Amino acid sequence: MDGTTTAHLHDDEHPDGRKWEAVLAARTSTKPLSAEPLPAAQLIRLLDGAVGERPDGSRRYPSAHAHYPVDVFVAVGGIDGLQSGAYLFHAAESSMIPVTQRDHRHALARATLDAAWAAESPALLLLAADLDAAGRAFQAQGRGRGARYCWIEAGAVVQNVHLCAAALGLGTVFLGGIDDDAMRAAAQPVVGSSRSVLGLLPLGFAAGCLPQPVSAATACGAPGRRRRSGPDDGVNNDLLVETRGIEPLT
Numbered sequence: 001m002d003g004t005t006t007a008h009l010h011d012d013e014h015p016d017g018r019k020w021e022a023v024l025a026a027r028t029s030t031k032p033l034s035a036e037p038l039p040a041a042q043l044i045r046l047l048d049g050a051v052g053e054r055p056d057g058s059r060r061y062p063s064a065h066a067h068y069p070v071d072v073f074v075a076v077g078g079i080d081g082l083q084s085g086a087y088l089f090h091a092a093e094s095s096m097i098p099v100t101q102r103d104h105r106h107a108l109a110r111a112t113l114d115a116a117w118a119a120e121s122p123a124l125l126l127l128a129a130d131l132d133a134a135g136r137a138f139q140a141q142g143r144g145r146g147a148r149y150c151w152i153e154a155g156a157v158v159q160n161v162h163l164c165a166a167a168l169g170l171g172t173v174f175l176g177g178i179d180d181d182a183m184r185a186a187a188q189p190v191v192g193s194s195r196s197v198l199g200l201l202p203l204g205f206a207a208g209c210l211p212q213p214v215s216a217a218t219a220c221g222a223p224g225r226r227r228r229s230g231p232d233d234g235v236n237n238d239l240l241v242e243t244r245g246i247e248p249l250t
């Protein structure tokens with residue numbers, strides 16, 4: 001031996017270890033996704049769990065100088081209890097703010113390089129940032145620094161979305177292969193003219209076999225998959241879709 005010490009962690013000493021190991025094991029890239037409608041409550045729980053704001057004003061992912069330049073928009077067309085259209089998730093208010101009342105999923109999916117199938121997913125998450133504004137905010141650190149921080153932050157958001165999707169029994173995959181010009185035109189009504197789309201995350205149930213939270217029994221030959229059951233739990237579609245009071249991920 002070289003004098004180093006090897007530490008062994010035991011499940012009985014860390015009772016929460018198995019829970020997180022199960023979530024990490026279930027975290028995967030899922031495609032294609034079913035067009036089966038997704039309950040609004042699950043979409044809202046995922047957004048709040050992945051990119052929501054804590055009581056102290058910080059969020060659930062890192063951001064240079066807590067600037068949080070990456071915004072999360074959601075294009076929906078198959079969400080039970082939520083009108084088709086596009087929304088901006090407001091982390092501070094834990095709410096979804098309507099942006100348009102059109103279904104933009106097909107236009108956005110066509111602007112990817114090889115993911116036309118994403119148009120059938122109930123929801124498409126768009127990660128977008130104003131790269132020029134970020135550059136100005138960090139110009140003292142050198143050229144391109146702000147854009148770099150946006151891409152790093154987007155990666156952290158993507159991982160949070162994947163982990164929350166696994167915990168909730170949903171499927172997703174990061175789509176970074178986009179036609180920049182086509183995406184700029186398709187996304188402009190959703191994200192505005194100043195933001196750039198950094199990538200998409202279609203969200204829904206895995207095609208052919210609907211997932212469930214990883215803590216439940218397994219079926220269909222893979223961890224945490226079953227048929228979906230149960231109605232939407234009453235999330236409404238008023239001008240501001242409130243998410244306060246939704247049970248947090250545990």
